[in-house]
Amino acid sequence: MRLRRRAPSQPAGRTGDRVLFALCAFAVLLVGLTLFGVIFQLISNANPSISRFGLPFLTHTTWKPNKPFETFGAGAMIYGTVVSSLFALALATPLGIAIGLYLSMMARPGVRAVVGSMVEMLAAVPSVIMGFWGLYVLAPFMATHIEPALHSVLGFIPLFGAAQTTGLGLFTAGVILALMILPIIASLSRDLFMTVPAELKDGAAALGATRWEIIRGIVLPTTASGVAAATVLGLGRALGEAIAVTLVVGNLTKIQASLFKPGVTMASLIANEFQYPESKLHVPSLFYLALVLVVIGLLASLAARAIAGRFDVHSQFGVT
Amino acid sequence: MTEYADAPDWTGPLTASGNLRRRERVSRAIEFGAIAAAIIAVAMLALVVAGVVSHGASNLSFSFVTTNESAIAGGGIGNALIGTGVVVAAGALLAIPIGVLTALYVTEVAGPASRSGRALKLGLDLMQGLPTVIVGLFIYGLIVLSQGKQTGWAASVALAIVMLPLTARASQEVLQLVPASLREAADALGVARWRAVVGVILPAAAGGIATGSILAVARAAGETAPVLICNSIYTANTTQLNIFTHGIPTIPMYIYLSTDSIDPNAIKLAWAAAFVLLICILAANIGARVLLARNRARILGG
Numbered sequence: 001m002r003l004r005r006r007a008p009s010q011p012a013g014r015t016g017d018r019v020l021f022a023l024c025a026f027a028v029l030l031v032g033l034t035l036f037g038v039i040f041q042l043i044s045n046a047n048p049s050i051s052r053f054g055l056p057f058l059t060h061t062t063w064k065p066n067k068p069f070e071t072f073g074a075g076a077m078i079y080g081t082v083v084s085s086l087f088a089l090a091l092a093t094p095l096g097i098a099i100g101l102y103l104s105m106m107a108r109p110g111v112r113a114v115v116g117s118m119v120e121m122l123a124a125v126p127s128v129i130m131g132f133w134g135l136y137v138l139a140p141f142m143a144t145h146i147e148p149a150l151h152s153v154l155g156f157i158p159l160f161g162a163a164q165t166t167g168l169g170l171f172t173a174g175v176i177l178a179l180m181i182l183p184i185i186a187s188l189s190r191d192l193f194m195t196v197p198a199e200l201k202d203g204a205a206a207l208g209a210t211r212w213e214i215i216r217g218i219v220l221p222t223t224a225s226g227v228a229a230a231t232v233l234g235l236g237r238a239l240g241e242a243i244a245v246t247l248v249v250g251n252l253t254k255i256q257a258s259l260f261k262p263g264v265t266m267a268s269l270i271a272n273e274f275q276y277p278e279s280k281l282h283v284p285s286l287f288y289l290a291l292v293l294v295v296i297g298l299l300a301s302l303a304a305r306a307i308a309g310r311f312d313v314h315s316q317f318g319v320t
Numbered sequence: 321m322t323e324y325a326d327a328p329d330w331t332g333p334l335t336a337s338g339n340l341r342r343r344e345r346v347s348r349a350i351e352f353g354a355i356a357a358a359i360i361a362v363a364m365l366a367l368v369v370a371g372v373v374s375h376g377a378s379n380l381s382f383s384f385v386t387t388n389e390s391a392i393a394g395g396g397i398g399n400a401l402i403g404t405g406v407v408v409a410a411g412a413l414l415a416i417p418i419g420v421l422t423a424l425y426v427t428e429v430a431g432p433a434s435r436s437g438r439a440l441k442l443g444l445d446l447m448q449g450l451p452t453v454i455v456g457l458f459i460y461g462l463i464v465l466s467q468g469k470q471t472g473w474a475a476s477v478a479l480a481i482v483m484l485p486l487t488a489r490a491s492q493e494v495l496q497l498v499p500a501s502l503r504e505a506a507d508a509l510g511v512a513r514w515r516a517v518v519g520v521i522l523p524a525a526a527g528g529i530a531t532g533s534i535l536a537v538a539r540a541a542g543e544t545a546p547v548l549i550c551n552s553i554y555t556a557n558t559t560q561l562n563i564f565t566h567g568i569p570t571i572p573m574y575i576y577l578s579t580d581s582i583d584p585n586a587i588k589l590a591w592a593a594a595f596v597l598l599i600c601i602l603a604a605n606i607g608a609r610v611l612l613a614r615n616r617a618r619i620l621g622g
Contacts, residue, residue, distance in 0.1 A: 016513075021429055024421050028440050031444060098357035106355070118361070119362070121365055121602060124538065125369075126598070129372060135579060136375070179368075182361060247579060274548075294450070298449070300449075
């Protein structure tokens, strides 16, 4: 009887391992290809608009896609995107950090689990439902209650002009965006605050610090860069939200001083106009707009990573 | 001996006075603010859900869920419900295997600290950061333009890109929880790596991968922007199952398009559709959370 040179499982194992490796590598490659594909598709489809309008597209504020004009400029959209996102961030950041503090330092474990999942559940609400609710419930409420009140108190600031009858505008869009990014900031900052070593907090408490002094002196400084990264992540989400914004923003491609007036963002304009191109350069210009949006979003993403990369409480304090 | 009139009573019980009282008042005010913030967030969720439920429940009926959308406006969501199911399922069939494979690459092949592992994590983060409307435009350029028409398949691929980072991250987290002793035991028995993956590691992580996938599917089911760009031209009153050749009606499009409708009844019906969609998504989320907690406990405990 002749001995086999190899155990029967070995060649099969080797082939199997190769197949597994190839499949895994293929999947990883797909991720990379997709990202490059996105950039390639945006550039190639935007090309007619890029070569026609060039960089002044970014500052030009007239957007008239219909036939006799065919003028395209992204100024109003960039303005609307920046204003609504920053407003959303201004609302959601303090709220989110406060919720993170409550969940990580004050709530009992049972309450923490329930409230924490409810806050995260807010992120599960689809954007179309958020926008639909904003259009038919929030916007009328804004128009009749919040906006007149803000106008009467802060009316001397041009941002808070006279209320509109519909309530559709950058202000309502900002509030909806704030609701959508609040769970991101809240749950990320909760996770960050939970990583603060108990020794540091206990030490401060033993020295007589009140809870607020522990927060201000220990918790926030050790997690500051992580919280900043969470905020930038929220910003990235707000910049790119299309459907919810398009339903409540009013879709007027014009820069107006008052937040209560209808406006437009880059993503909302794409969602609103892509199906109905009115001239040859309309679709390429929307792709150009998308390219600008992606570049801004990628920069935000990379910034968040760079900030978060510096954050490592354990190495900072030598606590393991 | 001199007695000081204002000498503190060292033997009495400690009471806060002066500066300390102020510090505690500040601290309490901040705590109150944090609780108020949590209440606001929970209240907003309650307001959204209550709004959808109160507007939607009154227009909901069994026939609404089973009959097709009518040709002009209104009608039921039967075909849209099936359409959402088919489009999302096709996307999930793409996203889940690829997501699991990328996770296996990180945990079993390259290692999370390796250069390629970190590059992959960066890629998945960037992918997750892509606005969904951009994903829609990408697939529009890639598939819709070359095919010359909008199809459910295009939306499926776009939704797969939305789901992929979610399934990949969830799978990677649970694969990393699989105890090293299982891998070592398989190695010690001379089991080939791929057999260990198929026979030991994946079964141990299956529950966690499933819950992560449920969350991703729930997210994709409500996505509107990619569906709007790749799959919004369809015949409203037919149940269409061939996603490769036809546009497929979906629930998010049913809701979105109702806002453009001149028929006031369309909005009432859209509330009912939103109710159905929201209940499905919230139920999937709650279910997945419960399962996840249980699985994590099982893997770590066993």
